[in-house]
Amino acid sequence: MKKISDSTSTANPNGEFTEGSPAAGVPATLIKADWLNSIQREILAAIGVAGIxxxxxxxxxxxxxxxxxxSWKNLTDKPSNLTDYSITIxxxxxxxxxxxxxxxxxALRVAQAIAxxxxxxxxxxxxxxxIATAAQVATGTDTATIVTPATLATALTNSSGRLYRTIQIDASTTYTPVAQVKRIEVxxxxxxxxGAGAVALTSGQNAIGGGGGAGGYAHTILDVxxxxxxxxxxxxxxxxVAGTSTGGTGGTTSFGTFISAIGGTGGxxxxxxxTAFFTGAGGSGGRAAVGGVLPSVQGEDGANGQNNSTNGVLSxxxxxxxxxxxxxxxxxxxxTNGNAGVRGGGGSGVLSVSTTTSYTGGKGGDGCCVIREYT
Known part of the structure; x- marks a missing residue:
């Protein structure tokens, strides 16, 4: 920008306007077109930069x-950090x-202060x-994270050797192990x-029925x-099957081709x-348990029934x-009719002195299968 002294010699020593002094012989400052045009260009330049x-x-x-x-948004070469403002962080x-x-x-200092x-x-x-991931929980070696209930439940479900559930089967079916089961105990x-029953008797007679034998027992562990x-x-x-004569024999229970347990015989x-002393023989327990890696046991024999001529209370x-x-x-x-067995138990025999009524021995209990599943 031009000062007035740049266009005329009539400015004062500071390059500023003066009104002059006729008495002292100092002329007034002359305003020339060159200086006025310079001022005009300066003003128009500012208006132009603003886009007006x-x-x-x-x-x-x-x-x-x-x-x-x-306006701040229109400034160029603005500072980009606190240091440019001479602010010490x-x-x-x-x-x-x-x-x-x-x-x-x-932000770094805030994080460092929090840490x-x-x-x-x-x-x-x-x-x-x-919070631990599912993989960390499954590995079980991390000591610096915590476990949520959901992740823990998943890990326990998938953990090896854990008892998953126990199933009792009382009727013939097909057993299908679920995906997470790796081993079963059967x-x-x-x-x-x-038990043996009795028909109506001739006068002076008594009938004695022996108890039925229990079914045999088999036990094994299998990798699925x-x-x-x-x-x-x-x-x-x-x-x-119970009746009024010798009791029926129980059926065989089997788990695929892996193990089987023979039924007990009837009394x-x-x-x-x-007035005589005599007995009705109890049935034999099932003896031919087949297969299995754990000890198998024969069923208990049924008890003999007895007619005691010297002490009727013992009959x-x-x-x-x-x-x-x-x-x-x-x-x-x-x-009285005999009592039934439960889950492979033998039915009881009868004691009859009746000349008019038949009595049925107790039915043998159906077999049973218990499966424990492990992950």
């Missing part, structure tokens, strides 16, 4: 240009100490904690034999194979004089044999 078209009817254009040029030591109240902190005050929790110290019992996941047939042996009926039908997984039919009083 020159208008001869608007006397406020310079004010508008100055306002535009003074807090150091890491100052941020972690947390005592300075005059210096600003960067200094709040540490990760341990078994002996409070602090923040990270127990089976055959059907129990029925792909072939087994297609389904394993489970056959449950029926309990021996035998005996008829004799009411009774035989109790059924007890099974490894069930209950035997208990011995019964005179002139």
């Amino acid at each position: 078209p020159q208008s001869p009817t608007d006397d406020g254009q310079l004010a508008k240009a100055l306002k535009w040029l003074g 807090a150091s890491q030591v100052e941020a972690e100490a947390g005592t300075d109240n005059a210096k600003p902190m960067t 200094k005050k709040i540490t990760q929790a341990t078994e002996t110290a409070f602090g923040w904690a990270k 127990e089976i019992v055959g059907g129990g034999g029925a 194979t792909d072939a087994m996941r297609a389904g394993i047939p489970v056959t449950i042996g029926s309990g021996g 035998t009926r005996a008829v004799g004089g009411n 009774c039908g035989g109790a059924g044999g007890r099974s490894q997984l069930g209950v035997a039919g208990d011995l019964q009083v005179v002139n």
